[in-house]
Amino acid sequence: xxxxKTRDPAPPRRSLRLRSAxxxxxxxxxxxxxxSVKNVAKPTSATSKAAGKAxxxxxxxxxxxxxxxxxxxxxxxxxxxxxxESEEPAPAPKAKRSRCKKAMAAAKxxxxxxxxxxxxxxxxxxISTIIRPSSxxxxxxxGERNYWLMKAEPETRLENGVDVKFSIDDLAARTEPEPWxxxxxxxxxxxxxxxxxxxxxxxxxxxxxxxGIVGTMEIVQEHSPDLSAHDPKAPYYDPSSxxxxxxxxxxxxxxxxxxxxxxxxxxxxxxGKPGGPLEHMQLLRQGRLSVSxxxxxxxxxxMNLAEEKAKAVAK
Numbered sequence: 001x002x003x004x005k006t007r008d009p010a011p012p013r014r015s016l017r018l019r020s021a022x023x024x025x026x027x028x029x030x031x032x033x034x035x036s037v038k039n040v041a042k043p044t045s046a047t048s049k050a051a052g053k054a055x056x057x058x059x060x061x062x063x064x065x066x067x068x069x070x071x072x073x074x075x076x077x078x079x080x081x082x083x084x085e086s087e088e089p090a091p092a093p094k095a096k097r098s099r100c101k102k103a104m105a106a107a108k109x110x111x112x113x114x115x116x117x118x119x120x121x122x123x124x125x126x127i128s129t130i131i132r133p134s135s136x137x138x139x140x141x142x143g144e145r146n147y148w149l150m151k152a153e154p155e156t157r158l159e160n161g162v163d164v165k166f167s168i169d170d171l172a173a174r175t176e177p178e179p180w181x182x183x184x185x186x187x188x189x190x191x192x193x194x195x196x197x198x199x200x201x202x203x204x205x206x207x208x209x210x211x212g213i214v215g216t217m218e219i220v221q222e223h224s225p226d227l228s229a230h231d232p233k234a235p236y237y238d239p240s241s242x243x244x245x246x247x248x249x250x251x252x253x254x255x256x257x258x259x260x261x262x263x264x265x266x267x268x269x270x271x272g273k274p275g276g277p278l279e280h281m282q283l284l285r286q287g288r289l290s291v292s293x294x295x296x297x298x299x300x301x302x303m304n305l306a307e308e309k310a311k312a313v314a315k
Contacts (some may be wrong), residue, residue, distance in 0.1 A: 151206035159235035177252035188291035212264035221252035
């Protein structure tokens with residue numbers, strides 16, 4: 001280390017000639033060594049800067065070598081990503097990933113195909129609705145025919161100054177479908193509205209000496225508003241019925257047959273006793289109803305009965 005000039009001042013200079021004269025050879029060598037050491041110990045500022053740069057370059061070179069060395073991490077990197085290195089799995093090989101993608105695509109395609117082939121319950125219902133033909137208003141076409149019984153008065157009776165007499169013979173004489181009007185009972189009207197084209201009905205003579213079933217007719221036109229309810233001159237005029245919102249309905253019928261021997265009310269009542277074939281017939285349970293329902297079994301039984309009575313008379 002160079003000495004501090006303030007503490008150890010340099011000896012006064014002597015002339016070189018005197019020094020060289022007085023000093024021996026050894027002294028000259030010693031002096032030369034000291035001078036050399038002194039000059040080395042006091043580097044110039046340029047030399048100092050160059051040395052600093054060299055040290056810095058060497059340090060950077062050492063750091064870069066440590067970074068480039070495989071398997072060696074700096075302290076900062078080790079602290080920064082310990083969790084990532086421990087938790088992150090090694091990426092799957094490319095071949096395996098492509099096989100997984102293909103398998104997933106195949107499974108998805110199979111699922112879509114299965115969904116198309118097997119429709120949901122809602123879609124099945126929609127398909128069945130489309131395939132199944134819609135029910136026709138004509139009961140003969142749909143195969144679901146209903147049966148009825150309709151009353152009319154064969155003997156003269158005036159209503160609002162008009163004779164309401166109408167018998168099976170009057171119907172047979174008609175060349176056009178006959179409107180069955182004048183119904184002013186809600187239950188009977190509802191039965192009229194339930195009738196379909198092609199339904200069959202018994203013609204029943206009512207309010208006479210010998211009431212009973214006298215023949216058959218067919219419903220040829222379904223219900224429509226009963227305009228006679230709005231006519232003040234009609235026998236069954238109803239001032240409470242609004243033409244804009246008709247209260248009553250009418251159907252059109254056509255003659256089918258007349259029984260050779262009527263089936264009287266007394267005979268019907270006997271057949272309607274408990275355990276009888278007509279036990280549940282609406283005519284016998286609601287005697288004042290002018291339009292009533294008839295079951296298929298009741299219809300078939302009464303038609304067979306009418307044939308047997310006709311055969312018995314023919315003998």
